[in-house]
Amino acid sequence: MTHPYARIATLAFALSLGATGTCLADITVGITVSATGPGAALGGPEMKTVAILPAEIAGQKVKYVALDDASDATKSATNFRKFVAEDKADLVIGSTLTFTTLPLVDIAAESKTPLMATTAGAVLVEPVDEKRRWVFKIVPNDRIGAVALAKYMAKQGIKTVGFLAFNDAYGEAWTKEVNKAFPDNGMSLVASETYARTDTSAIGQVLKLIAAKPDAVFIAASGTPAAVPARELREKGFAGPMFQTHGVASPLFIQAGGKDVEGTVISAEPFVVASQLPDDNPFKKVALDYAARYKEANNAPATIFGAHLVDAMRIIAAAAPEALKKGEPGSEAFRTALRDAIEQVKGLYLNNGLLTMSPTDHCGYDDRSAMVMKVEDGAFKLIQ
Amino acid sequence: MDGSIALSLVQDGLVNGAIYALVAVALVLVFAVTRVILVPQGEFVAFAALGYAQLQGGTRPGTAGLLVALGAAAFLLDLIRARGRPGFALLLRGLGTDIAFPAAVYVLVDRVAPLRPGWGADALLTLLLVAPLGPYLYRLAFRPLADSSVLVLLIAAVGVHLALTVLGLGFFGPEGFRADAAFGGSFALGGTIVQAQQILVVAAALISMGALWLLFERTLVGKALRAVAVNRTGARLVGIPIALSGEAAFALASLIGAISGILIAPVTMLYFDSGFLIGLKGFVAAITGGLADYPLAVAASFGVGIVQSFAAFWTSTFMEVVVFMLVVPVLLLRSLRAPSVEEEEEA
Numbered sequence: 088m089t090h091p092y093a094r095i096a097t098l099a100f101a102l103s104l105g106a107t108g109t110c111l112a113d114i115t116v117g118i119t120v121s122a123t124g125p126g127a128a129l130g131g132p133e134m135k136t137v138a139i140l141p142a143e144i145a146g147q148k149v150k151y152v153a154l155d156d157a158s159d160a161t162k163s164a165t166n167f168r169k170f171v172a173e174d175k176a177d178l179v180i181g182s183t184l185t186f187t188t189l190p191l192v193d194i195a196a197e198s199k200t201p202l203m204a205t206t207a208g209a210v211l212v213e214p215v216d217e218k219r220r221w222v223f224k225i226v227p228n229d230r231i232g233a234v235a236l237a238k239y240m241a242k243q244g245i246k247t248v249g250f251l252a253f254n255d256a257y258g259e260a261w262t263k264e265v266n267k268a269f270p271d272n273g274m275s276l277v278a279s280e281t282y283a284r285t286d287t288s289a290i291g292q293v294l295k296l297i298a299a300k301p302d303a304v305f306i307a308a309s310g311t312p313a314a315v316p317a318r319e320l321r322e323k324g325f326a327g328p329m330f331q332t333h334g335v336a337s338p339l340f341i342q343a344g345g346k347d348v349e350g351t352v353i354s355a356e357p358f359v360v361a362s363q364l365p366d367d368n369p370f371k372k373v374a375l376d377y378a379a380r381y382k383e384a385n386n387a388p389a390t391i392f393g394a395h396l397v398d399a400m401r402i403i404a405a406a407a408p409e410a411l412k413k414g415e416p417g418s419e420a421f422r423t424a425l426r427d428a429i430e431q432v433k434g435l436y437l438n439n440g441l442l443t444m445s446p447t448d449h450c451g452y453d454d455r456s457a458m459v460m461k462v463e464d465g466a467f468k469l470i471q
Numbered sequence: 472m473d474g475s476i477a478l479s480l481v482q483d484g485l486v487n488g489a490i491y492a493l494v495a496v497a498l499v500l501v502f503a504v505t506r507v508i509l510v511p512q513g514e515f516v517a518f519a520a521l522g523y524a525q526l527q528g529g530t531r532p533g534t535a536g537l538l539v540a541l542g543a544a545a546f547l548l549d550l551i552r553a554r555g556r557p558g559f560a561l562l563l564r565g566l567g568t569d570i571a572f573p574a575a576v577y578v579l580v581d582r583v584a585p586l587r588p589g590w591g592a593d594a595l596l597t598l599l600l601v602a603p604l605g606p607y608l609y610r611l612a613f614r615p616l617a618d619s620s621v622l623v624l625l626i627a628a629v630g631v632h633l634a635l636t637v638l639g640l641g642f643f644g645p646e647g648f649r650a651d652a653a654f655g656g657s658f659a660l661g662g663t664i665v666q667a668q669q670i671l672v673v674a675a676a677l678i679s680m681g682a683l684w685l686l687f688e689r690t691l692v693g694k695a696l697r698a699v700a701v702n703r704t705g706a707r708l709v710g711i712p713i714a715l716s717g718e719a720a721f722a723l724a725s726l727i728g729a730i731s732g733i734l735i736a737p738v739t740m741l742y743f744d745s746g747f748l749i750g751l752k753g754f755v756a757a758i759t760g761g762l763a764d765y766p767l768a769v770a771a772s773f774g775v776g777i778v779q780s781f782a783a784f785w786t787s788t789f790m791e792v793v794v795f796m797l798v799v800p801v802l803l804l805r806s807l808r809a810p811s812v813e814e815e816e817e818a
Contacts, residue, residue, distance in 0.1 A: 123637065123640055254787075284742075286790075288483055291780045292784070292787045294476050298476060311648075339646045343647060
């Protein structure tokens with residue numbers, strides 16, 4: 088299926104080539120994202136970001152081939168194989184969801200093509216073994232956000248927490264982290280429930296949470312569906328503080344939740360609150376630059392999801408000069424050298440945080456990468 | 472669990488159940504008349520709810536363009552079927568209902584939407600946008616297959632469902648919408664808080680079903696539909712146009728879908744792909760009624776709604792499992808009561 092976005096991406100690439108004509112030494116980047124299907128809220132902005140990715144890095148023209156995998160794990164794998172076989176891709180970026188990215192790990196190792204994973208699942212890069220050597224993760228591990236929030240909550244004197252999560256990979260990953268981070272900080276989970284992204288109501292779960300009388304409620308969900316239980320909690324008279332994950336870091340969540348999500352505290356990437364950072368903060372320039380270019384190209388506010396692609400290319404830009412010394416793009420020597428060089432990337436300020444890769448850590452963000460913020464007057468305000 | 476929690480759960484179950492009941496009634500109606508299992512019924516609900524929310528926001532829903540396109544396509548198909556020699560009556564009817572009407576709706580919505588005319592006008596516009604989808608889809612996708620087996624019709628229905636879901640993503644985007652309630656009030660009743668909109672949902676659903684009952688009992692069109700449902704060949708022999716009755720059944724289905732959508736838009740958040748699950752739960756209820764028994768289907772719908780909210784309370788992880796497992800004992804029971812299931816007679 089040719090997706091409309093794919094055509095835009097191809098067009099953009101064709102235009103960028105127009106000036107010089109095709110040159111064999113172009114770096115080829117395959118991109119597979121979930122622009123349609125359940126992952127569309129995340130993958131849509133990612134696809135729209137392809138057009139503003141850098142046309143040149145380390146003096147080399149870059150060719151982007153972007154395909155939609157429709158939130159389908161079979162399709163993302165097919166896309167990857169196509170990138171390898173037809174496009175001779177030097178690296179692949181994708182996919183949007185953890186389960187559409189998992190099958191890519193095997194193909195990355197088998198074809199010796201570095202994969203820049205743009206989803207949160209820690210399982211993609213932990214532990215770094217013979218296969219996962221080829222995989223790097225752009226999205227910080229959930230652990231960083233969970234720990235930051237747990238520490239903040241403990242400081243507020245919260246002792247008991249009601250927990251509500253998506254019944255999918257996202258919710259499960261957070262359940263795992265929360266079950267560790269909260270007890271570590273002296274809090275106990277008094278109720279743990281799940282709900283589905285498409286549920287028309289979560290009243291049953293909400294009532295059960297309220298019945299457990301927790302000091303606070305933590306919701307691990309993403310996008311507008313995260314506002315559903317938040318509104319119902321308030322409707323059913325829950326007055327305590329509410330906490331959410333970085334999955335809601337978009338204006339659409341606040342729009343959907345209205346006054347019921349005022350005061351909600353989340354932890355998220357520096358990108359979300361870039362404009363509130365002091366001018367000398369290195370995160371600020373990175374994030375505002377992407378936000379401005381996305382807005383110009385799409386006439387819509389940028390989200391963190393598209394920023395994953397930009398961050399991936401910044402890492403590549405940092406690693407490519409070293410790799411180009413060892414091989415010509417399109418060759419196995421180049422891909423291997425690129426992989427080795429990415430492991431050496433150090434102290435890079437990205438939309439997602441401060442990154443230092445190493446041979447044992449392929450998602451090397453440190454604790455400074457998680458910022459705690461609160462919804463105030465319909466916007467995210469940085470609180471620490 | 473104490474009394475007030477149980478009451479809240481029942482209340483939530485009844486509101487959801489009312490929507491499932493409307494879906495189930497539409498499914499039974501369409502299946503009885505055309506033998507189509509109308510998978511896209513949920514899409515009508517979602518399109519109406521999202522369109523209604525968009526109208527409230529002052530924008531023209533993307534489905535307006537869909538209406539124009541489907542109307543033109545249906546007209547074109549009629550012309551092709553007439554082998555290039557369309558009668559004058561066909562041309563006139565086609566130009567009126569397939570070209571002029573959708574165009575008029577489009578212009579009307581385009582002009583009126585930015586004025587934010589209030590919930591009454593929004594609801595009316597939503598009905599105009601969604602209700603005609605049914606007949607157009609019938610003429611495009613199902614009438615050419617009208618004599619095929621139930622299985623072929625089901626596959627066509629799944630195809631239409633998939634197409635509408637993808638179009639929905641284009642029209643409404645991936646994020647959810649929740650409309651503002653027409654009547655924002657709420658009051659305490661026996662230890663629980665009831666919102667006026669929830670009363671409205673249940674009341675409007677019951678009124679719609681009552682109106683449907685009157686239609687079937689008291690009007691010629693309704694009786695013709697029942698006749699086709701009972702025996703297609705017999706109905707055709709006494710001169711009831713089968714194709715037209717199919718169109719009427721689909722029109723009723725999309726009208727019911729539009730009403731359900733407008734009703735739940737303020738109660739819950741919906742997404743472009745929410746329709747399928749709503750349709751599926753309505754289908755569980757319709758199956759309980761053997762895809763033939765309206766009162767049983769309605770009762771089962773409320774049952775599904777209540778089971779769902781209690782399952783969500785007790786074991787939220789397995790909520791959907793519990794709801795859809797209901798089908799197994801129901802089918803067992805039905806097969807025991809009527810051991811030989813007759814295949815639909817070929818017309």
